[in-house]
Amino acid sequence: MRSLGNRLQTVAEMLRTYAPFRCLADIGSDHAYLAVYVMKEGIASLSVSSDINEGPLDRGRSTAEKYGVKPDFVLSDGFDKLKDYAFDGACICGMGGELIADILLRYGPHPDCRLFLQPMTAQDDLRKFLWENGYEILEERFTREREKPYGVICAVYTGKNTAYTYDDLFLGQFRPDTEDFHSYKAKVHAQARKRRDGLLATGGDTANEERLLKYSE
């Protein structure tokens, strides 16, 4: 099968760690590379490729046909039209952190379903949502694709909230000493510096950003 690229490959490797899955959802699947990969690799017995738009589903059907596997394809906003499936895993990748949090909020608590989340932006908003709404972040992995850093979160609903600090929101609570994480941290640092400078210019409180700058050095 074609290379998934580092970003989706990191998701796939994380899925392999928690495999096998009885039924895996890929929400916002677009080309369905992940849904097809997990079936081809035996990571999931069934994968459900879903998207809010028909165009991506058609692209996904072409991928499935090309590689000779048969995921289900469902037109759905988040999990809305997927009520008949008993998922034990779900991926929501390549979207903003706020949208991922909104999709999870509408899905509701499902302790039997491991979540694999790859936010493109607003990672802090997504971690905040998870920690304040009874989800435990089991692990985070980091990678780079075309020089851009990405993080992948594995989470599960436990009903217990997690205490966190301001810098945890941006850096997570797993901070591996790897080149990929250092690259992620450098991006967080640059964004924190911008926010701190903005606050300095308007006379705002910079304490949180100063602390984040220190931890992301």
Ligand SMILES: C[S@@+](CC[C@H](N)C(=O)[O-])C[C@H]1O[C@@H](n2cnc3c(N)ncnc32)[C@H](O)[C@@H]1O
């Ligand atoms: C940038 S693509 C990401 C594709 C793939 N998951 C990846 O990571 O490469 C985002 C996809 O999410 C779909 N999408 C956006 N909002 C959605 C929602 N609320 N429910 C389901 N799919 C959604 C879009 O139509 C698009 O195909």
